[in-house]
Amino acid sequence: MPRRRSNGGPRIAVIGGSLTGPAVALMFAQAGFSHVNLYEATPAGTTLGGGLISLEHSSLGILDQAGVDQDEYVHVPSETIWQTPVKDRVLGDPVRRVYPGRFTTWTQLHDALTRRVPNDLVTTGARLTGLTAHRGHPLLEFAEGFTVSADVVVFADGRASTGRRLLDPNRRLRYAGYVGHRGSLGFNPTAMVDFWRLEPCPGVQFNIAPIPGGADWTFYLNAGPGEYTRMFGAAPRQRLFAQPRHVGGTARAHVDGNAVWHLPEPFASAVHCTASRTAFPVMDIEPPTQMVWPVGDGFAVLLGDALAPVRAHTARGANNGFEQGDGLVTALCQHLRHDADLGNALSGWQRRYLPAAVAAVRLGPVIGGRLGLGVSPDADSANLVELTV
Ligand SMILES: Cc1cc2nc3c(=O)[nH]c(=O)nc-3n(C[C@H](O)[C@H](O)[C@H](O)COP(=O)(O)OP(=O)(O)OC[C@H]3O[C@@H](n4cnc5c(N)ncnc54)[C@H](O)[C@@H]3O)c2cc1C
Incomplete structure (x- = not known):
């Protein structure tokens, strides 16, 4: 098992630089983890954009704690x-x-978060393609031809997640x-x-x-x-x-x-x-049954849309990511500060946050059914198969 490093905890690699990834990287850095790196597939300077997102008070409170001023993203x-x-x-x-809660936009939130993540933690234009165990540690492979060794890999790479495809391949959109x-x-x-x-x-x-x-x-x-x-x-x-x-x-x-x-x-x-x-x-997507996977002596976790890309109608996607990220940092702090076993800390985190992710995945088709949108959850399986592409 990776031990608490006297100089700042396990090496943490965060994959994805949209909302969940920057939030969790920022919170890890603020909590005193010294070996945090974030990898984002899109190149620096790429103009990304996104529309309205509603954030519940729990998420707003998490961002308050991280020093992200609401005036910057609640208009x-x-x-x-x-x-x-x-x-x-x-x-x-x-x-x-x-x-x-309050209303914001993806663009405002992304900007407020990314401007706070120290530049030297972030590598843009880095698309993760593979994850293996090498000499007991997770080894990340990138399309750009380099590899990175880590102790904990945090996949926040969204609804088309490579992490989900590698760790939980049977759950397909x-x-x-x-x-x-x-x-x-x-x-x-x-x-x-x-x-x-x-x-x-x-x-x-x-x-x-x-x-x-x-x-x-x-x-x-x-x-x-x-x-x-x-x-x-x-x-x-x-x-x-x-x-x-x-x-x-x-x-x-x-x-x-x-x-x-x-x-x-x-x-x-x-x-x-x-x-x-x-x-x-x-x-x-099928509801998740786990959030944590052992990789060699280290671990990989899924969170945010990478774990459970829920329907937008639930208004839970970004909220789930922030709550799971906050819980993950809290759990790993027990390892950093009190030498708690890393695997135990992660399994406690999973036990606490998995039910909410499952509930949000199940809620989407119920709301859609109420609105007459798409395939109702009671539709027969033949219909579902026909719509599956
Ligand atoms: C219309 C609409 C309304 C919504 N309303 C709400 C709402 O009201 N409330 C709410 O909570 N949520 C809402 N959501 C959902 C919310 O937008 C998402 O849940 C949220 O953006 C997910 O953030 P994320 O960081 O987990 O993933 P994403 O935003 O998908 O980001 C993933 C990031 O990972 C990067 N990436 C992907 N693959 C790789 C790779 N292999 N290597 C490196 N980087 C990679 C991507 O480039 C991207 O930057 C809404 C969504 C939509 C579409």
């Missing part, structure tokens, strides 16, 4: 979601839902039968200050909320796997994120047509005039 003080029926393109009476079409506007069409959720009919949901400088929308619409492929040029499992260059005329016409059919003005116009659009196929 409006709203805690309200207006859930609104729509009939004949007219808004019905909205129901106020109180959200137990399957298409849920609907798409989240997304866009960001450089203006706020109704001067809204809260999150709005429009529900015209089963199988259609439109979310819109203010972001700095404008508004962000997500339009959920059912689509078979063939339809997804026609719209975005590749099957759902091959294209887990359709970037603006993948969103061509077919997808735009499909989304604009549905907006005009289902949404009141000015929401339909807002969709129509959104220049840059993205999309993601909603995917499901």
